[in-house]
Amino acid sequence: xxxxxxxxxAGRWVESESEARQWVEYFLKxxxxxxxxxxxxxxxxxxxxxxxxxxxxxxxxxxxxxxxxSLIPIFxxxxxxxxxxxxxxxxxxxxxxxxxxxxxxxxxxxxxxxxIVQSFLKNENNQGRHGLKECIVDHFGRTxxxxxxxxxxxxxxxxxxxxxxxxxxxxxxxxxxxxxxPVPPRREDYxxxxxxxxxxxxxxxxxxxxxxxxxxxxxxxxxxxxxRLHFDELLTTIPIRSNYSQAKNLRDYFYQTxxxxxxxxxxxERRGVTVDRGHLLEQSGPMEKxxxxxxxxxxxxxxxxxxxxxxxxxxxxxxxxxxxxxxxxTKGGTTGIKKASTDFDTLDTWAGQGDEWATKLLRYRSxxxxxxxxxxxxxxxxxxxxxxxxxxxxxxxxxxxxxxSEPNLQNIxxxxxxxxxxxxxxxxxxxxxxxxxxxxxxxxxxxAHFSGDEKMIGAIRDGTDLHCLTVAEMYGIPYDDVxxxxxxxxxxxxxxxxxxxxxxxxxxxxxxxxxxxTGFGIIYGIGGEHLAANLTQELKRxxxxxxxxxxxxxxFGVFPGVKAYIEEQKMLLWQNGYVETIVGRFRRFGALQGxxxxxxxQAERQAGNAIVQGTAADIAKNAMLLCxxxxxxxxxxxxxxxxxxxxxxxxxPEENVVKVxxxxxxxMENPFGNDSFGTPLRLSVPxxxxxxxxxxxxxxx
DNA sequence: GGCGGCGGCACC
DNA sequence: AAACGGTGCCGCCGCC
Numbered sequence: 094x095x096x097x098x099x100x101x102x103a104g105r106w107v108e109s110e111s112e113a114r115q116w117v118e119y120f121l122k123x124x125x126x127x128x129x130x131x132x133x134x135x136x137x138x139x140x141x142x143x144x145x146x147x148x149x150x151x152x153x154x155x156x157x158x159x160x161x162x163s164l165i166p167i168f169x170x171x172x173x174x175x176x177x178x179x180x181x182x183x184x185x186x187x188x189x190x191x192x193x194x195x196x197x198x199x200x201x202x203x204x205x206x207x208x209i210v211q212s213f214l215k216n217e218n219n220q221g222r223h224g225l226k227e228c229i230v231d232h233f234g235r236t237x238x239x240x241x242x243x244x245x246x247x248x249x250x251x252x253x254x255x256x257x258x259x260x261x262x263x264x265x266x267x268x269x270x271x272x273x274x275p276v277p278p279r280r281e282d283y284x285x286x287x288x289x290x291x292x293x294x295x296x297x298x299x300x301x302x303x304x305x306x307x308x309x310x311x312x313x314x315x316x317x318x319x320x321r322l323h324f325d326e327l328l329t330t331i332p333i334r335s336n337y338s339q340a341k342n343l344r345d346y347f348y349q350t351x352x353x354x355x356x357x358x359x360x361x362e363r364r365g366v367t368v369d370r371g372h373l374l375e376q377s378g379p380m381e382k383x384x385x386x387x388x389x390x391x392x393x394x395x396x397x398x399x400x401x402x403x404x405x406x407x408x409x410x411x412x413x414x415x416x417x418x419x420x421x422x423t424k425g426g427t428t429g430i431k432k433a434s435t436d437f438d439t440l441d442t443w444a445g446q447g448d449e450w451a452t453k454l455l456r457y458r459s460x461x462x463x464x465x466x467x468x469x470x471x472x473x474x475x476x477x478x479x480x481x482x483x484x485x486x487x488x489x490x491x492x493x494x495x496x497x498s499e500p501n502l503q504n505i506x507x508x509x510x511x512x513x514x515x516x517x518x519x520x521x522x523x524x525x526x527x528x529x530x531x532x533x534x535x536x537x538x539x540x541a542h543f544s545g546d547e548k549m550i551g552a553i554r555d556g557t558d559l560h561c562l563t564v565a566e567m568y569g570i571p572y573d574d575v576x577x578x579x580x581x582x583x584x585x586x587x588x589x590x591x592x593x594x595x596x597x598x599x600x601x602x603x604x605x606x607x608x609x610x611t612g613f614g615i616i617y618g619i620g621g622e623h624l625a626a627n628l629t630q631e632l633k634r635x636x637x638x639x640x641x642x643x644x645x646x647x648x649f650g651v652f653p654g655v656k657a658y659i660e661e662q663k664m665l666l667w668q669n670g671y672v673e674t675i676v677g678r679f680r681r682f683g684a685l686q687g688x689x690x691x692x693x694x695q696a697e698r699q700a701g702n703a704i705v706q707g708t709a710a711d712i713a714k715n716a717m718l719l720c721x722x723x724x725x726x727x728x729x730x731x732x733x734x735x736x737x738x739x740x741x742x743x744x745x746p747e748e749n750v751v752k753v754x755x756x757x758x759x760x761m762e763n764p765f766g767n768d769s770f771g772t773p774l775r776l777s778v779p780x781x782x783x784x785x786x787x788x789x790x791x792x793x794x
Numbered sequence: 795g796g797c798g799g800c801g802g803c804a805c806c
Numbered sequence: 807a808a809a810c811g812g813t814g815c816c817g818c819c820g821c822c
Contacts, residue, residue, distance in 0.1 A: 402817055404801055421807050426800055434807080436802060462803060465816050490812055494806085501814045504805035511804095536806090617810040626808065694809060702811035706806090710812095738806045738812090 104150075104311035106304070107160045108274070113167045116151075116158055120172060123153065129179040129206065130172075131157070131318025135272075135310050136191045137265030141362065142482060146195040147265060148272045148307075150314035154322075157311035161272065162195055169199060179204035181321035183225040183313070186359045186484075193363070205359075208317055210351045211324035213488040214343050215331075218681060223488065229316050232323055237316065243309040244271050271306035275299035333677030337711075337765050337774065346676065351487065354714055357721045357733075358485040358495075365480030366502065366734050366742070369789075372518040373468050380464045380513065387457045391450075401457050407435045415450065417443065438630065445633065460513075463506060467515045474500050483735070492680065492707040493714075495736055503737045508791040516791035525744040528731070529793040530757050530784040532739040534559070535712070536616050536705050539675075542776040543704065546654025553778045563608040564601065566651040567644075575601050603632055611648045615655070616705055618698030621645055662704065663697050672700045674707035709739060712780065715764035717741065720757055729753050742790065754784040 107113055124130060131152035138144040146162040151172075165173070172178055173192070182188050185207040192199045212223040221227070226237045248261040262270070278296050283289035328344035340346035384401075391399040395414060400406045411417045412433055419433035420442050437458075443451035474481045481500065489496025497503040508516050521527045537559060541549040552562050558576060565572040578601035584590035594602070607628055614624045625641030628634075649656040666672055671681040680703035685693040713736055720726055720741065721733050729749040735742040741761065745753040761782035765774040787793035 400818085404818075406818095423801065424807075428799080431807095432801090434801080436807095438807085458802080462816075466804070466814095470816075486813095489814090492812065494812060496813055497805095498814060501805085504803090504814065506804060614810065617812095619811090620809045623808055623810060627810085691809075698809075699811065706812060709806090740806085 101312075101315065102152075102154075102156055104308040104315075105156070105158045106274070106307040107158045107164065110164065110167060113160060113164045117168060117171050119156070120151065120153070120178075121175075124178050129181045129204070129318065129321060131314035131316070131321075132180045132182050132188060132201075133310065133313040133317060134188045134191050135268045137268070138263065139187075141187070141190040141484065142194070142476060144191060144194060144265070146191045147268045148310055149192075150311040152311060152315035152318050154319060157315040159307040159311040165192070165196055165199065169196065173199060174202045176202040178202070179206065181206045181208065181318045183208045183228075183317045183320070185355050186362065189356075189359050190362070204348075204352050205355050206321050206347075206352055207355050207487070208320045208324060210355065210487055211321065211328060211347060213493075214347055214351070214678070215324060215327055216681065217488075217491050217493070217679075225313060225316055225320070228320055232320065237312060238305075238309055243306055244268060268306075271302060272310075274303055331679075333673075335673075335675065335677035338676040340677070343678075346678070350676070350714065350718070353718055353722075355487060357717060358487060360721070361733060361735065362482050362485055364732055364734055365476065365478075365482040367478075367480050367520050367522050368471065368475060369518045369520045370472060370475060370479055373472055373515075376513045376515075377464070377468050380460050380468060384457055384460050384464070387453050390453060394450075401454065402461065404432075404435055407454065408433060410450070411435060411443075417448075441630070463511065463513050463515065467505065468513070471500060471515075471518070485736075490710075492674075492703050492710055493678065494706060494710040494738060495713075497735075502735055505790075514791055517789040519742075519790035520788060521744040524746060526747050526750050526786045527788065527790060527793050528743045528745055528750065528753055528757060528784065528786050529790065530741045530743075530754075530761055530782050532709075532712075532761065533781050533783055535709050535739045535780065537612060538776075538778050538780060539705050539708050539712075540616060540655060540658075541778050543708075544652070544655045544658035545777065546652045546658070549652050549655065550778055560605050560609040560612065563612065563648060563651055564604040567608065567647040568604065570601070570604075575605060578602050579605060603634070606632060607636070607644055608648065611644045615645065615648065615659075616702060618701045619645070659701055662701060666697060666700045672704050674704060674711050676708075676711045678707060678711065680704075680707060712764045713739060713741075715766075716761045719760040719764065719766070723756065723760060726753060726756050726760075729756070731757070750786045754786060758782050758784045 107116060120130060132150070134146045134149040136144045136146055146165065148159055148161055149165070150157060150159045151168070152158070180201055180203060182205060185205040189201055189205060192201060208225065208228060209223045212219065212228050219231075222231055226239075229235050229237055244267040247264050247267060275296055278289070278292035280289065283292050325344055328347055329342050331343040333340055333342060333346060338346060338349075340349050388399065388401055391401060391410070395410065399410065412419065420439040421434050422431040423434045425431040437455070440451040440455045440458075444455060471481065476482065481502065483497045483502045484499050486496045486498060487493075489498075495503070505519070506515050508514055519527070538553060541553055548566075549559070552559055557572070558579065561575040561579060562572055564570060564575045578594075578598040581590065581594055581598050582602055585594060610628055610631060611624060614627070621642030621644070622638040623641070624644060625636045625638045628636040628641070662672060666682065667685050670683050670685065671679045673679055680700060682696045682700060685696055688696065717733060717736060720731070720743070729745055729752055731743055731745040731749070731753045733741060733743045741757065743757065762780055763773045763775070764780070768774045785794040
């Protein structure tokens, strides 16, 4: 058991309306002293759309109370919907969803400070230690009882065959049971003294359990509050120096950017994206037919019932049955057992050599993926209004890129790669249009800005095609020739040119592709060997490691400023142990001096990438905040729906599309707002966004 | 029947 | 698979 800590106020269970009103008075009188109240809820489950608050808790440094959901209305207007009252929570969006599900229109009007985000800003490397329990241990040295210790173990589901319902108690049942105050036994009901003694024992036990439940629930609210105060102090001591942020330290940055962003993400999750289920259903049949056909062919050929989803089965087929030789081995994971791989690279190699079975399996795999993850997978997430509500994780990536889950809407196939056009299933609400806005070459432009490379900046400002220029400079070919090849390719693709590409044009396009891949690779800190392997795959043409190294060397020769910048950042990394994004956020690595050479090299690559990727995330975040809070866009009925790293998906009434597009474009291109003189604060290169609209995500132009 | 490792693969 | 950064999810399979 956990020792009782005398420095922590005891949790009180509040049950009557009059008592609740007294607490409202108290918190209204004193909230300004604490600048925020800890808030937490115990809910019927984890479903963000359906589950509700059962009991909830509110706390300041001196008091913590726990109440049933039935008392929410008493707090609703004076506290919960009071814009002057801010809330300290852990995993804030979760509780906000539960409160929203629990009343007609319960919204928490003030700030939502999420201690997970604070913990992340303090040290993004503490993976798995950002939760409330972990932080309380790490920062205060206190342990907190676990859910299981207070409420008991949730038994496995026991599904009734007739009703399909779970016959065993659910999480919600355990919580409801724990928060039902026990009724004291009445003497007259127990004439037998032995029965009376037993009843008293049972009552005392139940009372103890009940009190510990109330204590536990209100402890989380209290802990969130004191942790928020603690992180405020810690983050204040971490200064940030940036011309692109008003914040002078990480605490200010948290309040200026991350706190409003939490609420923004919650709104996006709440809105959801409309999906045309019919489109998904239409794809399903043909996909299943095609997969079954391939399955039959394999069955016929082997005389066995093949499982094409099983790598063991596929290994048997290619290596034992067809006697093929492995192309490469699998990683082996933690067990270290390496097996012959059957991945895309392998199958593609064989397919290139004319192996029809490899070709068939590749086709099966691509359909299987799309069918399982998207066509069938997405339908599980539809709400009654045909909308999908993803979870947007503010601290999902070490670079503070967003991540999306349940379902992941950031990895929907691109239409150019997808025969089944899953993105066409993403549509707008009634009388609306989808508005899709993309940053163009954001990361490469950031590289130009950071490095100050004159040639790159000049080329971007002049509107030169960067990859064509790179080829021209690398090999001493006229820029216009390379550009002409690119245009010729487009003309052929658009059906505007009948004669095929000349050999020279194809050659130049190879070069351009190689230059493009090199540029991408440099942002990731690529090595020559890996670049060569990638290009061999991509171009279906042998590129030797030596050629890979030459490409990188030549690329740096064209943009020496980029080379110098990367070297400078490496030096700073060795010196400081961290790098910074444009708004002054950190990606920490610790002392590279103490690392194995291999790890230090990896840190160098990660650091170089973190600057660019993290800054792109900063920019997208700013753009989202500007769009969401822009009075003009709000008046035009624009609703931001999704972010896919450098792309914003939104919707607006049809008649406002032109105005909305112009405004979204402007805000995205000026993500840092104005400086103190009222002129837009810009980078050394423009950050153009292309904006389109349409009826589906795939067709918005 | 739930969970986690693994291979594989979708996105930026 | 690799000296390429960052994610999440599917189905299989073995384990408990």
